[in-house]
Amino acid sequence: xxxxxxxxxxxxxxxxxxxxxxxxxxxxxxxxxxxxxxxxxxxxxxxxxxxxxxxxxxxxxxxxxxxxxxxxxxxxxxxxxxxxxxxxxxxxxxxxxxxxxxxxxxxxxxxxxxxxxxxxxxxxxxxxxxxxxxxxxxxxxxxxxxxxxxxxxxxxxxxxxxxxxxxxxxxxxxxxxxxxxxxxxxxxxxxxxxxxxxxxxxxxxxxxxxxxxxxxxxxxxxxxxxxxxxxxxxxxxxxxxxxxxxxxxxxxxxxxxxxxxxxxxxxxxxxxxxxxxxxxxxxxxxxxxxxxxxxxxxxxxxxxxxxxxxxxxxxxxxxxxxxxxxxxxxxxxxxxxxxxxxxxxxxxxxxxxxxxxxxxxxxxxxxxxxxxxxxxxxxxxxxxxxxxxxxxxxxxxxxxxxxxxxxxxxxxxxxxxxxxxxxxxxxxxxxxxxxxxxxxxxxxxxxxxxxxxxxxxxxxxxxxxxxxxxxxxxxxxxxxxxxxxxxxxxxxxxxxxxxx
Amino acid sequence: xxxxxxxxxxxxxxxxxxxxxxxxxxxxxxxxxxxxxxxxxxxxxxxxxxxxxxxxxxxxxxxxxxxxxxxxxxxxxxxxxxxxxxxxxxxxxxxxxxxxxxxxxxxxxxxxxxxxxxxxxxxxxxxxxxxxxxxxxxxxxxxxxxxxxxxxxxxxxxxxxxxxxxxxxxxx
Numbered sequence: 001x002x003x004x005x006x007x008x009x010x011x012x013x014x015x016x017x018x019x020x021x022x023x024x025x026x027x028x029x030x031x032x033x034x035x036x037x038x039x040x041x042x043x044x045x046x047x048x049x050x051x052x053x054x055x056x057x058x059x060x061x062x063x064x065x066x067x068x069x070x071x072x073x074x075x076x077x078x079x080x081x082x083x084x085x086x087x088x089x090x091x092x093x094x095x096x097x098x099x100x101x102x103x104x105x106x107x108x109x110x111x112x113x114x115x116x117x118x119x120x121x122x123x124x125x126x127x128x129x130x131x132x133x134x135x136x137x138x139x140x141x142x143x144x145x146x147x148x149x150x151x152x153x154x155x156x157x158x159x160x161x162x163x164x165x166x167x168x169x170x171x172x173x174x175x176x177x178x179x180x181x182x183x184x185x186x187x188x189x190x191x192x193x194x195x196x197x198x199x200x201x202x203x204x205x206x207x208x209x210x211x212x213x214x215x216x217x218x219x220x221x222x223x224x225x226x227x228x229x230x231x232x233x234x235x236x237x238x239x240x241x242x243x244x245x246x247x248x249x250x251x252x253x254x255x256x257x258x259x260x261x262x263x264x265x266x267x268x269x270x271x272x273x274x275x276x277x278x279x280x281x282x283x284x285x286x287x288x289x290x291x292x293x294x295x296x297x298x299x300x301x302x303x304x305x306x307x308x309x310x311x312x313x314x315x316x317x318x319x320x321x322x323x324x325x326x327x328x329x330x331x332x333x334x335x336x337x338x339x340x341x342x343x344x345x346x347x348x349x350x351x352x353x354x355x356x357x358x359x360x361x362x363x364x365x366x367x368x369x370x371x372x373x374x375x376x377x378x379x380x381x382x383x384x385x386x387x388x389x390x391x392x393x394x395x396x397x398x399x400x401x402x403x404x405x406x407x408x409x410x411x412x413x414x415x416x417x418x419x420x421x422x423x424x425x426x427x428x429x430x431x432x433x434x435x436x437x438x439x440x441x442x443x444x445x446x447x448x449x450x451x452x453x454x455x456x457x458x459x460x461x462x463x464x465x466x467x468x469x470x471x472x473x474x475x476x477x478x479x480x481x482x483x484x485x486x487x488x489x490x491x492x493x494x495x496x497x498x499x500x
Numbered sequence: 501x502x503x504x505x506x507x508x509x510x511x512x513x514x515x516x517x518x519x520x521x522x523x524x525x526x527x528x529x530x531x532x533x534x535x536x537x538x539x540x541x542x543x544x545x546x547x548x549x550x551x552x553x554x555x556x557x558x559x560x561x562x563x564x565x566x567x568x569x570x571x572x573x574x575x576x577x578x579x580x581x582x583x584x585x586x587x588x589x590x591x592x593x594x595x596x597x598x599x600x601x602x603x604x605x606x607x608x609x610x611x612x613x614x615x616x617x618x619x620x621x622x623x624x625x626x627x628x629x630x631x632x633x634x635x636x637x638x639x640x641x642x643x644x645x646x647x648x649x650x651x652x653x654x655x656x657x658x659x660x661x662x663x664x665x666x667x668x669x670x671x672x
Contacts, residue, residue: 464571
């Protein structure tokens with residue numbers, strides 16, 4: 001059954017909504033944006049062909065409101081919905097409701113989302129398909145009593161994870177009995193909040209593994225293709241910040257092993273469309289299935305740059321019923337790509353979210369640079385949504401060229417008004433362990449949190465100090481009335497007070 | 501050494517352990533700890549500064565922080581504190597919030613929702629112990645005590661929405 005898509009509703013916000021709009025436009029497909037109150041002037045709304053308000057501020061009222069979104073899709077005559085990542089992307093109920101309206105869901109069938117979304121059921125499924133899983137529970141845990149019984153079998157350290165979620169939310173590491181109760185309650189609460197379910201399960205905590213994931217594309221004609229791996233080991237709070245493809249640790253033999261397992265996992269759940277099978281790689285280079293993300297990933301651009309394939313375009317073509325135009329033997333990697341996620345977070349303050357108006361926005365440009373952004377100067381970052389502002393992705397003919405280019409790109413990237421992860425990414429790109437490929441998911445704890453205070457040269461610190469003294473002077477000194485700005489009034493009054 | 505009487509034009513800044521006293525004599529003359537520096541400084545736009553200092557060029561993006569500014573230079577961040585005692589005194593007199601944080605107070609590092617208070621008033625706490633769980637941007641973050649002491653007062657309730665910088669607790 002083939003059907004050309006003419007108009008897509010994008011049930012998402014920020015950089016990913018813009019990303020999908022770009023490919024849709026190249027294919028001559030119109031896009032419909034839906035937005036929350038605070039997103040009215042966001043680039044993804046201004047860049048759309050049609051935009052409708054979701055009449056609310058919170059995620060629950062807006063981007064998680066499946067009925068409202070579906071009604072807008074029907075009323076505006078959309079023949080497809082792209083869910084992006086997060087929000088409703090891995091909600092099988094939403095995918096099913098879309099399917100029932102004879103609207104194309106640009107993603108896998110709801111049955112595949114359901115099979116992989118229930119993390120414990122997925123572990124059972126993978127175990128049966130002979131894909132290795134991490135030791136732990138195969139069923140969800142309901143009470144604290146239950147968990148405290150189970151932990152004695154698995155032993156510490158362990159991880160409590162959301163059975164109905166992913167992306168690190170609702171996940172807690174537990175090192176001893178004394179932490180168990182708080183961690184269990186927090187994981188349940190966070191999971192309830194993020195995924196509407198408090199079901200959690202337990203896995204043995206693998207000490208310092210690397211996070212390796214496999215990109216696959218599957219069409220509705222039974223073809224499944226493996227598009228190489230991405231390494232996403234640079235994480236804070238169990239969430240990725242820096243990703244690359246290919247991984248510096250994966251040999252061609254290991255790559256073909258992961259590819260086989262990923263294709264096997266996709267077939268086991270009847271997968272169609274773009275998907276990612278996540279693995280942990282231990283220090284002995286042994287793989288364990290972590291989970292399958294049944295959607296487009298945040299870090300998909302690194303694969304696009306290395307393999308020269310527009311994954312969103314492939315998603316749309318697969319959704320239209322086309323067979324993949326390439327076979328596994330056509331898939332050849334070219335060079336290296338790295339992505340740095342630019343979050344509104346203060347790395348110096350334990351990566352706490354930073355909110356406010358973006359007063360200055362100047363992303364990097366030039367050869368080999370891609371910037372997927374969801375913000376602009378004047379945009380207000382609120383505490384209501386995920387703090388991802390943009391993704392900076394670079395390509396290089398080899399890994400060291402990609403690192404050099406990323407160092408250059410981060411040096412150019414300038415954002416004012418909110419603290420961002422730019423300085424953190426810069427730290428990583430210059431760190432010898434990252435450069436030598438000698439790292440794992442404990443990188444941040446091991447190297448960043450225990451970092452000696454900045455070794456930067458005194459001259460630059462003096463320059464920073466002078467700039468701050470200068471703006472403070474401009475704010476406080478009595479200025480001629482015509483140059484008096486609104487914000488200066490209070491300070492101006494202070495100084496008058498001093499003179500009197 | 502030039503002597504300047506007008507204290508309004510003197511500002512003290514600190515980055516890590518580097519303290520600087522800046523005096524703006526006129527539009528062209530800037531003193532660092534009493535000595536003239538070779539600097540040409542201009543405001544390009546709001547929060548954007550262009551500076552030529554001792555023959556080296558700096559493009560600086562500033563973001564306000566609780567105690568001063570974060571200066572972004574070539575992808576690196578410098579936390580610059582304003583420690584100008586004169587300015588703080590006047591802010592206090594006119595009833596504005598001091599830009600310096602009281603060491604016994606625990607403030608909300610971001611706006612958010614108080615999910616749970618983890619301690620009670622009068623309880624002994626250790627440095628690093630969780631005081632309040634704050635939810636922002638769909639993440640739960642534990643606000644920890646910076647020191648060992650007694651919870652003198654909790655200023656927030658469970659499920660209360662707090663603003664950035666709002667005092668959550670007092671630890672003595």
